[in-house]
Amino acid sequence: xxxxxxxxxxxxxxxxxxxxxxxxxxxxxxxxxxxxxxxxxxxxxxxxxxxxxxxxxxxxxxxxxxxxxxxxxxxxxxxxxxxxxxxxxxxxxxxxxxxxxxxxxxxxxxxxxxxxxxxxxxxxxxxxxxxxxxxxxxxxxxxxxxxxxxxxxxxxxxxxxxxxxxxxxxxxxxxxxxxxxxxxxxxxxxxxxxxxxxxxxxxxxxxxxxxxxxxxxx
Ligand SMILES: Cc1cc2nc3c(=O)[nH]c(=O)nc-3n(C[C@H](O)[C@H](O)[C@H](O)COP(=O)(O)O)c2cc1C
Numbered sequence: 001x002x003x004x005x006x007x008x009x010x011x012x013x014x015x016x017x018x019x020x021x022x023x024x025x026x027x028x029x030x031x032x033x034x035x036x037x038x039x040x041x042x043x044x045x046x047x048x049x050x051x052x053x054x055x056x057x058x059x060x061x062x063x064x065x066x067x068x069x070x071x072x073x074x075x076x077x078x079x080x081x082x083x084x085x086x087x088x089x090x091x092x093x094x095x096x097x098x099x100x101x102x103x104x105x106x107x108x109x110x111x112x113x114x115x116x117x118x119x120x121x122x123x124x125x126x127x128x129x130x131x132x133x134x135x136x137x138x139x140x141x142x143x144x145x146x147x148x149x150x151x152x153x154x155x156x157x158x159x160x161x162x163x164x165x166x167x168x169x170x171x172x173x174x175x176x177x178x179x180x181x182x183x184x185x186x187x188x189x190x191x192x193x194x195x196x197x198x199x200x201x202x203x204x205x206x207x208x209x210x211x212x213x214x215x216x217x218x
Contacts, residue, residue, distance in 0.1 A: 005036045006098075009086070022205045074105065092147065171192070
């Protein structure tokens with residue numbers, strides 16, 4: 001049984017990556033073979049609108065035909081038993097790399113029928129982990145939950161099931177004294193990192209374990 005995670009942050013050891021690693025630890029506690037992919041290691045574009053994945057009788061029908069650094073990762077998704085995406089919030093949405101990845105991941109499986117249907121041949125569990133600077137209150141006030149809800153619905157539609165997890169008020173800089181960021185109180189940020197982030201890590205661990213359990217039963 002395989003569970004993979006995809007990191008949409010350029011940072012490989014910070015908030016998003018840490019939570020994804022915890023999720024994979026949870027998955028491996030259930031016997032899953034795990035792999036973490038860092039999108040910023042790959043040279044790729046978003047969907048190029050070539051429509052090879054939608055062309056009748058095309059050998060690429062239902063598959064992304066673009067041959068770049070993402071092509072091998074998309075093949076891996078076809079073989080995985082569950083996966084977890086992770087992204088920092090950049091200007092109210094996922095990072096550009098994660099957005100490009102999602103276009104390439106989802107569009108080939110998504111039919112232009114009424115209602116839309118999924119060409120993904122199996123049902124597999126998925127999850128999405130978001131990290132952000134704002135507090136949970138501001139996250140709600142600024143409508144981020146709508147973004148999370150849309151992504152969850154898309155993943156559910158294509159892959160069968162999906163759950164979301166968010167970590168707010170993250171610790172952003174190595175040294176707050178070195179950056180111009182008066183808006184943040186470094187001590188409050190450090191306390192949150194000490195006291196709340198570990199709880200988010202526990203939630204990520206549980207998410208990974210759940211995804212592996214569901215993946216194992218299917
Ligand atoms: C370009 C950029 C844009 C950002 N925009 C937002 C934003 O709109 N809302 C927010 O809450 N945090 C924003 N942040 C903060 C990051 O989402 C937050 O620090 C996140 O936890 C970083 O993830 P990482 O540590 O895995 O890289 C932004 C950070 C960057 C670099």
